[in-house]
Amino acid sequence: MNNSKFNRFLILAALLALGLIVAACATPAAPATEGEQAEAPAEAAPAEAASDRCGDPSQLSDQLNFFNWADYIDEDILTQFEEECGVKVVMDNYTTNEELIAKIQAGNSGYDLVIPTDYAVSIMADQGLLAELDMDAIPNAANLDDKTMGMYYDPENKYSLPYQWSTTGLAYNATSFPDGGPDSWAAVFEPEQVCQFKGFVSMLDDPRETIGKALMYLGYDINESSPEAQEEAKNLLLAQKECIAGYNSENYIQNLVNEEVVMAESWAFAAALARAENENIFYVIPKEGGTIWQDNMAVPADAPHAYTAHVFINYLLDPEIGAQLTEWTFGFTPNKAAQELLSDDYHTLMEDGGMLPDEETFQRLHWIERGPGTEIFNDTWTAVKAQ
Amino acid sequence: MEKRRKLVLSALLLPGALWIVLLYVAPSILIVIYSFLTRQMGGGVIWAFSLDAYQKLFSYNPDSRFINDFVVIFLRTFWWGLLTTFICLAVGYPLAFFITRQKAGTRAVLLFLIIIPFWTNFLVRTYAWKFILNNNGLINVILSSLGFRRIPMINTPFAVIIGLVYGALPFMVLPLYAALDNFNYRYVEAAQDLGASYLTVFRKVFWPLTLPGVVTGSLLVFILTIGQFVVPVILGGGKVSMIGNLLAQQFGMAFDWPFGSAIAVVFILLMMIGIVYYIRVEARKEASS
Amino acid sequence: MTAARRTPSTDADVPIQRSDARFLRWGKRTLGLNAVLALFFLYAPILVLVIFSFNDSKLAARWEGFTLRWYGSLLQNESILHATRNSLVVALISTALATVFGTMTALAMERFRFRGRRVYDGLLYLPIINPEIVTGVSLLAFFSLTLSALNQAFNLSGDSALRTGLVTVTLTHIAFNIAFVAVVVRTTLKNFRRSLEEAAQDLGANEWVTFRRVTLPLIAPGILAGALLAFTLSLDNFVITFFVTGPGGATLPIEVFGLIRRAISPEINAVSTIMLTISVALIVGSQVIMRRRGVMSDE
Structure with a gap:
């Protein structure tokens, strides 16, 4: 008896669930998938509306x-x-x-x-x-x-064609740096400096970016793939590891805003997004250099x-659309015409926060290139993460 | 009669087999093939035979604590998997037992109560844990407002294990429930009639008869846990890799599909050895009974 | 017949020694405490996300005041709603089919001896042990091969060409769910007393009647557990789904994964809260109906 009761309960629950799904499906049509949308007559085509x-x-x-x-x-x-x-x-x-x-x-x-x-x-x-x-x-x-x-x-x-571009540098919370923010990658790579903020510093979870910064700090090129340089970079990262919160490229924006980290290797646009919520956040391209990158259509x-x-x-x-886009992404626009239309708020945030690179800073920005030999970055990364 | 039996058997097997063979066995063969091909910059493979992937996987690295870093990652993953399985069993077994001892209605409600949290989103749940365990998180805020020192929990193995156990617990409870619910309590009564104590009854009657559920639950939890790669990133700060992270890296940024495939092949072989052993034991038990 | 199975073994049935009585009391309390703690553990993060769905801040982890605006903006957020709908459709269809096929597979494996049984037994574990990313990548390659062959064979191109999307997602979810359902249902079948079936058949019931009246009710808990597992796995799957879906075929986990760069949007918390509420209402509702019907049939 117990079991038949139990079964009836199941059937009932299933039926209710089914009803729910039917209701869900019946709601207004979703965008067509599977290429099922036929060669519909261009009734939607905006004959007069088309600008x-x-x-x-x-x-x-x-x-x-x-x-x-x-x-x-x-x-x-x-x-x-x-x-x-x-x-x-x-x-x-x-x-x-x-x-x-x-x-x-x-x-x-x-x-x-x-x-x-x-x-x-x-x-x-x-x-x-x-x-x-x-x-x-x-x-x-x-x-x-x-x-x-x-x-x-x-x-x-x-x-x-370019869509948005940005840089990678160091974001920090000014309240933790009363004597002025960091200007060198030493702040994250020298154990005695990073360990002052033990558990409150994050690096990007990206072999090319993070090993690249270690290489730059050691005086190498960001794309250096010789085993000796990689070994040195690995040791630098291992020395730092005990004192960092972790490798994070997913949600460090939130961490910065909520002061779960006070310093983070960061994309400029991400630092800007964080700054929009917490005005103590600043951004710098350290003197040893940073990364420049560009997304494309x-x-x-x-x-x-x-x-x-x-x-x-x-x-x-389009200039207006381009400006609208960049106001949203907090990246930098490759669109000269859109540049002029950007709001004062955007400019203020980017300039006060240190995101906008000047001519001098530009000289310190490098592209990450993939080529023969750069596979070694992944092995170095595996070694860093194995320990 | 024999012919009818065969017909029934094929009808029962066919749909499942169709799916498994088409969508799992065939693609797995592809992965085995990939593991013997040459890597291509930018992902995919070059169709030229190569043993590079396996050589890399089994190469000796003097810097590493074990043969090489990959073995270290394998061992850590298995250790965390075992730990998670053990905790889930310790919590899940009494929980499943508790549920099966309730009335039919309560039983179903409890079962659903256990699974419903998992109908939210995995990432959302994991982030909720992060919020609880953060340096400025729920627990620490409560601790410090009570005048205690804050405890760093986030980005530690402790937080990872919490996340792993959380994600796996229902996969232990449900099979255990399935096994326990079918349990015939007459056996227990019979044993008690014979004067056996509760502990003896549990050890000699209850535990052996619920073993299939224990095995299935443990298997599911262990396997699902060692395949994890989001929890170590979100709750562990991405500081150490599990096999899942290693694989994601190969099929992702490293553009080394053959190596990723080789890791997968070795991993699946290791797991299969365990499962074949289990099937053997089962078969022997069936034969003897 | 089924009632006989669950004769409650009340304590009075057996002469109890004093130490055993204490053990029993202690055991019962521990069991209850364990259940309460486990449920607390399971619901702690859920509570957090429900509370945050009413928090008047997009990024901050502090309480900034009560608001319903995330629920309002959720209704405007077409991509989250669309993804939720996709997820529910895939989860329900794949659970229904996989539960049937998985149970059939379990019956075949436990009740029949056939050639290749052991090999298939091992293969059945493949979907469970195959790491998700490997499944995803290999299925992407597999679908790309088969679909392009089909497109070539039937001369399809452009918008009419077959491509990955919700259909391939559903097919894939059915595949791994079959394995999970089969494993769980087999657990029930292993502990199963064949004597009941034999008795029914001795009494003249044919195979089908025996199955429906005896076997099915007895393995129902296993089927339920399997179906719940399948539904959960499908609803939560991200990695495999990402690889086998196509334009417009994003499920909720994919949508959420995209959102975490900035912050888990409170809208996601809102949608989770709504889904929780509906699930709980569903369970409670069917319980209430059951109770009422139970009362009626007792009269």
């Missing part, structure tokens, strides 16, 4: 599949584009370049627009995963600052809606 920011409306698809870094665009921009041009932007997120590459490499991913970081552009272009951009469809490319173009990973900007070779992707790239390079 001049929409390219040739007759060539636009109904949907654009956008594969972007997590939390890297103001979603209002997507809505605006949909209202203005009648294209539904379906956005999915990744959190590392490697996830992006793996997905695109597998082929037929369905994505039309992706945002690879510098080195990932050259990897993807070398593997034939990116389509050449049709610059005629992107007149707004003229807004881009020449200084952000023609980088080592895509010298002629054949496959990519690119179209996969097998993108189903390549033309629409071009139009959307052009839309993102």
Whole structure:
């Protein structure tokens, strides 16, 4: 009897759950997946509404599949584009370049627009995963600052146009440094200095960034891959390890805000986001140097809606949209026209917080390059994390 | 009759087998193949035979405490897995027993109460733990407001074990519940009638009969725990790796798919040896009974 | 028949020695205490996230005042709602199918002897022991091979081409859930008294009736435990799902993973709280209905 009662209970619970799911499914249609959306007549196509920011409306698809870094665009921009041009932007997120590459490499991913970081552009272009951009469809490319173009990973900007750029340096909480903030990586690498803040310092969970900083502190190039230099860097990291909170590139922004850490190897945009919530947070590129990096817009070779992707790239390079984008990401815009439209709040935050690099600081910023021999960084990293 | 039996058997087996073979056995063969190929910068593999991955995995490193750093990571992962399994068993066994001794309605409610926290999101739960264990977290704030010293808990192995146990506990309780619920308490009464004490009854009757649940639960907890890689990052500060982190690194930033595959092959082989041994023992038990 | 199984072994049944009585009392208390502590352990972080869903601050770990605005903005947040819906659909479908197929597999493995049984027994553990990232990467390669072959065979391209998405996610979740359900249900079957089935058959019940009336009720706890496991695993899976999904096919864990860079958005806490509340309401609701029906049938 107990058991039949028990079974009835199960069936009932299951039925209720099923009802719930039916209700969930019945709610307004989700964006189409699986390419199930048919060649719908262009009833949604904005015949009159189409502004001049929409390219040739007759060539636009109904949907654009956008594969972007997590939390890297103001979603209002997507809505605006949909209202203005009648294209539904379906956005999915990744959190590392490697996830992006793996997905695109597998082929037929369905994505039309992706945002690879510098080195990932050259990897993807070398593997034939990116389509050449049709610059005629992107007149707004003229807004881009020449200084952000023609980088080592895509010298002629054949496959990519810059999206946002930023730097990697040191973020700190000024209340812990009454005599002025750190100006050298010694603050995190010299045990007697870092151990003053035992358990309150974090480094990025990224072999190239963190080993790179150790190399720079030791006087090497950030891309140095000789076994001797790597060994030295490893020992430096091991000496520091006991006194740091850990390696964190996921949520150290929160840690900075909540003062769980008082010093962190950090991206400039992340430090700015933290500063927006806690004004004690400052940022510095230490005297030994820091990293510069740039994320880029690119179209996969097998993108189903390549033309629409071009139009959307052009839309993102619009001065107003570009400014809106950067106000959200707290990165730096490669868009000269957008630069002028950025709000005073943004400028104040970036300048007072030390995020904005001046000409002199610029000389100390280096690109991380992937090439033959740089595999050794991963072995060094494994060794650091094994102990 | 024999023919009918065969028909029933194939009908029962077919859907499961179809799924397992197509979506697990076939891709696993792919992984074995990958492990013998050449790495490609930027991920994927170059289709040229190579033993590099295995050579790397078993190479001798004089700096390391054991053969090399990979072995250190394997051993740490297994140790944490065992510890977690043991704690889960110690908590989960009496808990499952407690649940099965309730009335049918209460039983079901309790069972659901145990699983419902896990219908929130894994990351959200782990972050909630971080909030509790932080330097300025819940426990420390309470401690310091009571005038005690703060205890550093976050970014330590202690926090990692808490996270691992938390994530694995229902995987111990549910199989144990399944085993205990089917338990025939007549055996216990019979033993008691014969004058056996509670401890003896437990040792001689109860424990052996619930062993399948213990084994299944322990297996699930152990396996799921050693595959973890988010908990050591969020609660352990990412300071030391488990196998999962090592694998994620190979398929991620290191762009070394063959090496990642080789680690996976060795790992799966090690686990399979354990499981085949278990199946053997089971088969022998069945044969003798 | 099933009632006989759970004859409560009240203490009065057996002559109790004094030391045993003390042991029993002590044991009962310890059991209860353990259960209370375990539940506290399980619900401590849940309590935290529920409280934070009402906290008037996006990033701070301090209490900044009560607000309902995260619930309001959740309703506006299409991507979280969409991902939640995806997660629930995948979890319910994969749980339902995997529970049936997993139970069938368990029956086949425990009740039949056949060639290759031992090998298959080992293979059944593959989904459980295969590290998630390895499963993810290998399935991505596998789906990419099969889908491109299919696209070529049927000449599909552009929007009509087959690609990974919620369907491949569901197929994958069914696969690993079958293994988990089978393992748990087998636990129940191992302790199972065949004599009951034999008795039923001696009394003239055919195989199907025996299964439905005797076997199924007896293994129900195992099936329930397996189904709960499957549902939980599916709802929580991130790594494998990430690799086998496609445009518009993000599930809740993928959405959440993307959000932690800045902060776990309080909207996520809000959605978790809503899901918790609904689950609890579901359980309590079905209990209440059961009780009422129980009263009626007693009359």
